[in-house]
Amino acid sequence: MTSAIPAIQFTLKVASISQHLFHIHMRIPALDQASVVVSLPAWIPGSYMIRDFARHIVEITAWDEHNGQLSLSKTDKQTWSIDNPDRGVVYVQYQVFAFDLSVRSAFINDEYAFCNGTSVFLQVEQAQSCEYQLNVDMEGLPENWRLHTSMPPLHESQKNHFACESYLDFIDHPIFIGRCQTQTFSVGKVDFTLLLSGDYLIDIKRICDDLTPICLHHLNLFDDEPPVSSYLFITLLSDKGYGGLEHLNSTALLFPRFDLPLMGEAKQRTDSYINFLSLCSHEFFHTWNVKRIKPEVLVKPNLYCEVYTNQLWMYEGFTSYYDELAVARAGIITPQKYLEMLGENLTRVMQGNGRTRQSVAESSFDAWTRFYKQDASSVNHIVSYYVKGGLIALALDLLIREQSDHQHSLDSLMRILWQQFGKRNLGTLDNSVVQLCKEHFQVDVSDFVEQVVHGTQDVPFDQLLHVAGLSLHQRTRTHKDDKGGSPTEKPTHTRELGMIVKNTEVGVIIQQVKDNLAADQAGLQINDRIIALDGYEVNENLLQRLVEVSQEDSLPITIIRDGRLLTRSFPVVSAEKNLFYLKIENESQFAAWLGDI
Template identity: 55%
Template structure:
């Protein structure tokens, strides 16, 4: 990096914990211009929704080095013009930070966290200039630690100073300041850092041990050169939150603190802990597949407005396949547990009527307005490019093996994508998967992609899973918490309401109505309070019990809707067999597919 070129200096500090305020000062050198425009992104890469981060800027002023205040004009919701008359200047502004998520900024009594897209203004037209950052932790809180994957400014290393080659790099390293538990481990010559916010006694040693083979898998799959020398798993612990967002050398995670193993507990791998390891696997995989291999429109995206692509099924979908299968390949979970997770994903997809209306290519393109802005009817109208995209990836692996006599796998496709698009970050086109399979391996998969990616057909896994010793099975739902993935353990529901409900003070509140099922046919609507079934006041358990015991073709249900009492006729319909589980018919073939001894 040529540090003799002009550098934009930033200084970040916690101004107020109780008021959740960051203070930022930004020193801009003389850029030989009468005025300078600064702006803040409206969205953060990896999360496809306009969030208007600039709305959290509270105070804003600009001055010269001798204290003269400069004229500031606001141009739009996220841009300001500073009249500089060709002089260097300093901006001082405060940012409200109280969004406990991986996308924005947050301050409480335990820690402060931010993404650069929420706090660092860009100098428009000069985003290529190096950016130097100094982070100032609260001086009265001696236990507060500073962590980021941003490159250290070796000249001022002791002062928590960092140097980025340009603005894009500055905003691609989340920042943590606060109390935490922390550990690190090496995989090859890459250092991995684990950080958990606050003082919860999370078993960092166990988590480190379990992450080692996951990290090894990803590094081995893509091989050298590695895109990072140091990687940070930055986890914000909360009561119930969940999320993950990828960055070039780190990930920001949000996870319920007591869903993780605690120091001193007996060793056990709960489903919630497995989900955490899968989340870590998912976000680490993005280091290659999203942060380097990416759609061409995302190489230099306009962060002030939506950027559309049909390809999110490739990026989030393929990653959703690799996050879980990596755990099985690495021996962190059993092959049977992996099949349970696949069965749950298939169940979720089967119970989504929207898969028959929207393709995953359309879902990718409409992520900004549909996937990221879901309402209670979303399951009837859209499909998840994460969920179906992961099933498409599994199907593609099986199809490639079948059409190549087991010589070509999805791993080979990922390695070509890394070689041809990731190393140079050249950007992929919409047809990249078909093009790679055809040009590199001589396999035409156009028919497959047309039907399951650009069309709305289901992935025909039942025809291919037998190749790896697996059988697909379906059964009715066994209870409201039945996620699928396992064989029947008890009697299933005989009859299906076709709506999600929760207990209310009297009766149940309808949260979701599934298209075409009994509740929909009866005219039950979202937010109705269903108070009685055939004259009996119900709760959720009694409602299902009466529904299963009903011997008639119809029942009378009473609902309250916007203050009106309505009596509706509910058809009694047999439960659909839309819960999926997978069984092993050939253990050797399945182990060979997983790559397990």
């Protein structure tokens, strides 16, 4: 690593476990500047929301190489200017409060300390492209705490010392310090490490065995020298919580500890465990799609304000498609289970009226303010670029196959995106998918993209699923937690409430009201407390039962709204067939499609 500017050097230390504090010492070499400007990012790549990480800096001071205090002034919410009259070396010392249990920030408890670089490492405005070095000070920590990060070591002989060629690289390696269990496994030319926080009796070898064919699928799909030689799955285990965030050659995951298989348990794969494997699959696929293949505006993003793109439907959507597909192709789940998961995804999209109001391109652009800041009515106003994006990926795959006489597929497109963009560190444009399909496959997907990506039309699966030997079917809900995905012969819900409610001590509280359905027609609102229907005190179950058996066109419903007792007329309407599932119509076609890479 070479640079005209000497390295920026950091020392990171867990200052207090009980107070959740990181202590950071920073050495800035002489830059021949009368003032040195430092700042902390406002967001982290891969999570498109302003998070203002600098608000967690609780104290900060600066001095020169003669131990003279330097004047330090805050110029905005995340930036400090340091007076440096001698134009020499500057030292900065600060503490960061770390108590956000997520994959996006920093967290310290009695089991471990975890951080992303965007939460703890200041950037020097005058030296963004120089080498950034890190020393992790482990002094005073419990003896069984260990350090793990994907950051390259400074020298093989120097323990706990690391270095990166630029600030953007430096912040892309999360750091774990704590009690954990690890297991390594190799797939092709890549060495993987699975890290699970804590010391629970989880069958880590079994998880690695299941991850092996999934990782192999991704490596085979791109059919090229892997962009990484090692990869680290950092898994923060908790009582509750779920999430994943991709990095250059690692990922940070958050998952419920006892949703993973324990030592000695039967080898069956529960839905929650399959979700974990799909999450790992999703984040590893991001090694190509997002970390290297990316929109042009995110090649060198401004981390201090929103960076807008219409393309997240392609990056998160395509990745969401391949995360479950890889689990199926790897033989971890049955083909029927995979179809069930596809049906659930389709149901999720089709049950939200937001899909008729917002395109996935708009959803991508508005991720900062709408997707990452959802409220109880978001289902009526927005669409998920993850879920609908995944369905679009499936449809594109079928469309490319059909129009190219099965000579090409979405797999082919991913390989071209890697070769032309990711491998060359070039960013994609809004029309790149359309252009690549036309140039390489002689397939025109422009109308499809215009209608389904930039417009609000539903994905036309009724016209495309035959390519994979499948057919599409609809039914009504059988119970309140019914997610679709599979057929049923005895629907039990023939009437639609059009709302999500939660039991309380008396009655139920409305948590969500869906557009144009019964609750909306009755004028009910979020946070209304329903205490009676047709004169009977209700709970969630009885509310549905009374509507089911009613012979009337409407029923009187009694609610409390902001301390006022109100009575409304609740219409009794038939349930919509808005749950979806897929059936195999041609076994050989389906097998050829599912097994294709």
